[in-house]
Amino acid sequence: MTSGNLLTDNPVLYEARFPDPDRLAGRWAEDCLRRYGAGPRVLDIGCGTGRDAAHLHGTGRTVVGADLSEAMLAYARAHHPGPEYVSADLRAFAFPQREFDAVVCLDSALLYCHTNDDLDGFLASCRRSLVPGGLLIAELRNGAFFLGRTKLLDTPSVSGFTWQGTAYTATTTLSVDRTAQLLRRIRVWTADDGSPPVEQRSAWRLLFPQELRYVLAAHGFEVIALYDGPGPRTEPVWRESGPAGETADGDRLHLIARLTA
Numbered sequence: 001m002t003s004g005n006l007l008t009d010n011p012v013l014y015e016a017r018f019p020d021p022d023r024l025a026g027r028w029a030e031d032c033l034r035r036y037g038a039g040p041r042v043l044d045i046g047c048g049t050g051r052d053a054a055h056l057h058g059t060g061r062t063v064v065g066a067d068l069s070e071a072m073l074a075y076a077r078a079h080h081p082g083p084e085y086v087s088a089d090l091r092a093f094a095f096p097q098r099e100f101d102a103v104v105c106l107d108s109a110l111l112y113c114h115t116n117d118d119l120d121g122f123l124a125s126c127r128r129s130l131v132p133g134g135l136l137i138a139e140l141r142n143g144a145f146f147l148g149r150t151k152l153l154d155t156p157s158v159s160g161f162t163w164q165g166t167a168y169t170a171t172t173t174l175s176v177d178r179t180a181q182l183l184r185r186i187r188v189w190t191a192d193d194g195s196p197p198v199e200q201r202s203a204w205r206l207l208f209p210q211e212l213r214y215v216l217a218a219h220g221f222e223v224i225a226l227y228d229g230p231g232p233r234t235e236p237v238w239r240e241s242g243p244a245g246e247t248a249d250g251d252r253l254h255l256i257a258r259l260t261a
């Protein structure tokens with residue numbers, strides 16, 4: 001058994017595991033940017049493989065994609081060219097020579113802010129990087145979704161996918177660390193190509209909608225919208241010009257906030 005993050009370490013597998021052939025996430029982000037009148041300069045923080053950053057670049061925006069994973073950045077430069085890709089930690093970043101009209105942070109990258117200090121660091125960094133009136137657009141798992149849904153916890157679940165003839169199987173166990181307010185995940189990957197199993201331990205912050213509103217306000221952001229769906233990873237899935245939801249009960253949150261202070 002080795003340790004690591006099979007998907008983040010192998011971006012090609014990440015895209016195979018989470019395909020987005022219609023670029024729904026990028027289209028959703030672009031729709032938000034247009035709807036709320038953002039200018040052209042966008043930072044995609046926690047950009048992963050770069051496919052959303054490249055989509056935004058393709059719509060005419062000037063995009064910087066930033067991530068902490070060198071494997072992701074190398075893949076993004078090779079496979080999703082257009083944006084500038086740089087190494088940055090979303091818990092504390094600064095681009096002294098630049099300012100952005102919007103920061104986007106998709107697919108729960110924000111939940112790698114585990115502590116309140118991390119969250120403060122993220123929002124202070126966004127504030128430093130944005131023009132007045134700039135937008136923060138985020139899509140993330142909803143901590144409130146796990147309240148009372150204990151069937152999702154402490155029992156292994158098995159999923160899998162096949163890529164280039166190799167079948168990959170993930171056995172995932174989720175548990176809640178109530179003290180740290182973290183959703184902890186142990187995932188063991190096996191593959192039928194003879195490679196050793198990979199154990200991956202990770203955690204997401206369990207962030208609740210009202211807590212998110214509170215911390216955003218404390219950092220000078222006005223919440224324009226915060227709802228569970230439809231979004232690029234919800235069922236039913238988001239469609240252009242469809243109405244946004246008004247509840248925050250589902251497993252994803254979609255956040256649009258404006259820097260006012």
Ligand SMILES: C[S@@+](CC[C@H](N)C(=O)[O-])C[C@H]1O[C@@H](n2cnc3c(N)ncnc32)[C@H](O)[C@@H]1O
Pocket residue numbers: 008025045046047048049052066067068069072088089090091105106107108109112
């Ligand atoms: C679930 S992936 C989402 C990637 C991309 N936003 C997307 O929607 O496809 C989370 C990403 O966050 C990155 N990440 C994790 N911790 C980070 C940190 N502290 N600073 C910057 N990026 C981080 C990972 O390397 C990974 O690429």
